[in-house]
Amino acid sequence: MILTSSEMQWVSDRMKVYDIKYQEIYYEILDHIITAIELKRTGGDTREIAIVFQDVVDTDFWGYAGIESLALQQEKIYRKYVGSKSSKMLRSNLLDWRIWLITVVLSALAYQLPNNRFTHIVFLSAIFLLAFTPLVYSYALTSRNVKTIKKKRSLLKAHVISHTYLPAMLLNSIIYLPTFFTGLADGDNGFKLMAHWPMPALMVVLMFFTVLNYSFISLCRQMLRKA
Known part of the structure; x- marks a missing residue:
């Protein structure tokens, strides 16, 4: 038996007391509770909605703590x-032999590029762009396609975006880790050190971030298609 609009509203309002921060999980649990209540109604249970609701919560979820534990799980x-x-x-993209072959060929060709300030700026700008694009892209795409209800967050948006931080974090490591080995204390020197890398080395880094960029943008698109 389908619940009345007032009963549906009561259940929806009652669910607000539970600490379920992600709307996908909230809707999944809400749907399960409503379905269970409707089955009881169909079976002849005519008790007040508050009583039937609590019966379902206690039986199917082991009470208040059970619902919040399920949400975390x-x-x-x-x-x-x-x-x-x-x-x-x-793994699929980084271990693709074609990527390795292209990287080797381009790195060899990089020896022919002029080793000057302009070329380094072009390469470093491209690397920075590739490192941060997945984060910006995933945020913009999920913000446009995933709408959240009041006081709820999107599970998809939160966890997909968290993965797109990786290229930026890796770039930060590439820039600043050398300072630990050279004894440089000034963070800017880490960037300056990278700016003087040979062109083949910058080409390898460029290809690496190209693969990361493609992988995380593809991940974002794939997860949105399945949402």
């Missing part, structure tokens, strides 16, 4: 799923 499952998809995509 669902978040962990989704985070693991996104992580698995991300890792699989990265």
Whole structure:
């Protein structure tokens, strides 16, 4: 038996007391509770909606703590799923022999490029763009396509965007890690050190971030298609 509009509203309002921060999980649990209540109504349970609701919560979810625990478990499952998809995509692209072949050829050709300030600026600008584009792209795409209800966050948006931070974090490491080995204390010197790398080395880094860029943008698109 389908619940009345007033009963549906009561259930929706009652669900606000639970700490479920992601709307996808919220809707999944809400749908399960409504379905369970409707089954009880069909079976002849005519008790007040508040009583039937609590009966379902206690029976199916082991009470208030059970619902919040389930929400956390669902978040962990989704985070693991996104992580698995991300890792699989990265491995597939980074271990592609064609990428390695192109990288070797382009690195060899990079010896012929003029080793001057302008060329370095072009390469470094391209690397920066490739490193930060996935983050900006995923934020813009998910913001446009994923709408959230009041006081709820999007599970997809939060965890997909968190993965697109990786290229920027890796670039930051490439820039600043050398300072630990050269004894340079000034962070700007780490960037200046990278600015003087030989062209073949910059080409390898450029190709690496090209693969990362493609992988994480593809991840974002794929996750949105499945949403």
